[in-house]
Amino acid sequence: MAERVIVIGAGIVGIQSAHALARRGLCVTVVERAPAPAMLCSRANAGVVSIGHAEAWAGPDAPRTLLRAALGRDPGIKVSRWADPALIRWGLDFLRNCSAEAHDANSARLTRLCLYSRDRLPVVAQEAGLSDLLRHDGALYLLPDRAAVEAWQHAHSQTSETGMSLLSPSEIVTKDPALAPIAARFAGALFSPHDSVGDCHRFATGLGAHLGTLDHVDLRYETELDHIEREGGRIIGIRAGGERIAADHVILATGVETPKLTRPLGFVPRIYPVKGYSGSWRLRDPARAPTLPYLDEAARLAVSSYSGILRITAMAEFAGGDDSLPEARLSVLKDYVARHFADLVDLEDVTFWTGSRPTTPASAPYLGRVRRFGNLWINAGHGALGWTASAGSAELLAKAITREERDCRDVSAQARWLDPL
Ligand SMILES: Cc1cc2nc3c(=O)[nH]c(=O)nc-3n(C[C@H](O)[C@H](O)[C@H](O)COP(=O)(O)OP(=O)(O)OC[C@H]3O[C@@H](n4cnc5c(N)ncnc54)[C@H](O)[C@@H]3O)c2cc1C
The missing domain is CATH 3.50.50.60 (FAD/NAD(P)-binding domain)
Known part of the structure; x- marks a missing residue:
């Protein structure tokens, strides 16, 4: 049996x-x-099969990033429940993982798993008749300024397993013409060829x-x-x-x-719940939406489109499992869409969501x-x-x-x- x-x-x-x-x-x-x-x-995550982000959060720069977040100066990371004993225990473990050595070992584990997984996903999709839900054209990671471009070049002076390459603003438009109105605001982008996108739910x-x-x-x-x-x-x-x-x-x-x-x-x-938010706007004309998912590294926010919607996701908030939808967080999503995509969606036709990422140190x-x-x-x-x-x-x-x-x-x-x- x-x-x-x-x-x-x-x-x-x-x-x-x-x-x-x-x-x-x-x-x-x-x-x-x-x-x-x-x-x-x-339920309503960004849907990016994101090889380009297969990197451990804990690393030598993370304590400084967390301090900036604690002072309310990071657009994407918030700590709203300091006195949570589970967060304190998690945080101590996180700090232990911040050495360069631990960061490299953890990132290597994640990269191995994600690349393996990326190869498995189309097989599963085919067996279950779900291939139409996935697009395997890569993803863009938009960099705000020269410093971000140089930092990436420095960190990836050797060839990386993930096959990422650097694009200029005009090359971003060549990859995805729908990004023409916003490409010039960025110093460049990383193109991650092994990324896919699809509606996880x-x-x-x-x-x-x-x-x-x-x-x-x-x-x-x-x-x-x-x-x-x-x-x-x-x-x-x-x-x-x-x-x-x-x-x-x-x-x-x-x-x-x-x-x-x-x-x-x-x-x-x-495992600590790290809260994130998404807004899903109905697209007036899906053919005009960006085909490649992208991550705006400065705003710490992801944009993807499928199933007739434009989805914006953002924020890593240490909030102890709270599942409220405060206006202050949603307005970040609303402002972004109003600024970049007002002609693509009906701004009022939106569904907001929050979920807690099950996150290890x-x-x-x-x-x-x-x-x-x-x-x-x-x-x-x-x-x-x-x-x-x-x-x-x-x-x-x-x-x-x-x-x-x-x-x-x-x-x-x-x-x-x-x-x-
Ligand atoms: C804003 C946001 C954007 C994201 N974007 C991406 C992305 O682009 N790409 C990506 O790879 N990941 C993304 N993620 C992360 C991804 O969504 C999560 O890692 C993933 O959903 C976790 O899946 P899971 O099955 O482990 O957990 P869950 O989806 O939470 O499933 C756990 C299940 O266990 C059930 N359960 C719990 N306790 C019990 C019980 N006692 N009895 C019975 N059932 C129980 C729950 O009901 C639930 O259905 C994002 C997350 C957020 C919040």
């Missing part, structure tokens, strides 16, 4: 995990407390629908995990929605909720087996790159569970309680 695996969480990471296991013939049960996949952090929903057609997959929405049952050093199943479900393996793909769920088992992953996710249990697995903590890294994380985890040879290694954040992949 095929092994039985329970995946807790049907965000993009959980639904990809379920797919990677189901395609190998395992019996998969997905337990999700929301009525559908991707209703939490995977629609992809997760589509993958869920595909899984729903398979006899060996049981999708249980509106079902909350109560607790994980163990016997000695093994997990034997879970209780969810008042029912007991037996399992040979359990995967936690529960994003920011993971620390709360594992505390009773004696370990707490360092190392930026890489926790991916692997929990040391004290032979069959409890973690796939959580993907921070700002969960959509980017989801297909690869899922594939590597499935290979580990089925004891297949893994074609990519050393991709996880390190922790005492984890056997990392």
Whole structure:
């Protein structure tokens, strides 16, 4: 009989995990407390499969950036809940990851995982009939001034694995004519050829629908995990929605909720909710929208278009899981659209959203087996790159569970309680 695996969480990471296991013939049960996949952090993100941002946040410059944020002088980073003990513990771990050595090791892990994932995503899309939701034309990272251009040139004097190249303002327009009205405001851009873009929510929903057609997959929405049952050093199943479900393996793909769920088992992953915002404006004429997603590095804000909308995302706010939509934050998004895209959208036809990135101090996710249990697995903590890294994380985890040879290694954040992949 095929092994039985329970995946807790049907965000993009959980639904990809379920797919990677189901395609190998395992019996998969997905337990999700929301009525559908991707209703939490995977709901309305920027949708960029962002190889160009596969870099750890913690590094030698990060303490200065955080100090600037603390003084309210950074447009994209805010700290609004200082006295949060979880943030203090997370912050101390973050500082430990700020050496040049730790930054390089963490960034290398992220880059490996994201490149691997980027190659997996089209395969998953094809299997589930979702290829139309993705575009694989690269992305632009717009640089505000000469100093930013020179800093990048200095940091990348050797050829980089990510294949990024520097473009002048006129070359930006050649890449994407829709950016002609704004290109001259920038000193240049990095073009990241391996980036893709697509609607993460629609992809997760589509993958869920595909899984729903398979006899060996049981999708249980509106079902909350109560607790994980163990016997000695093994997990034997879970209780969810008042029912007991037996399992040979359990995967936690529960994003920011993971620390709360594992505390009773004696370990707490360092995952902090880092809040972000998006606004999605209906496009009057999608053919005139930018085709390449771009990140405005000065404003710390991303712009993408798909599914008939123009989406602007911004902000990394340390707010302890708060999910309010304060006007002061939304006005950043509104002002940007009014300044750059007033002729493309109806300014009043907009949906705002907030989500909390499940962020580790190392930026890489926790991916692997929990040391004290032979069959409890973690796939959580993907921070700002969960959509980017989801297909690869899922594939590597499935290979580990089925004891297949893994074609990519050393991709996880390190922790005492984890056997990392
Ligand atoms: C503004 C913004 C922009 C972003 N842009 C990008 C981008 O362009 N590219 C990119 O790669 N990433 C981006 N991200 C990050 C990305 O959205 C996240 O990394 C990703 O969504 C995390 O997915 P997840 O499945 O781990 O978590 P989630 O999507 O939060 O899923 C976790 C799931 O677990 C379920 N769950 C939790 N507890 C329980 C329980 N007890 N029982 C049952 N179910 C439970 C939840 O209901 C939820 O559905 C962005 C994030 C934000 C906020």
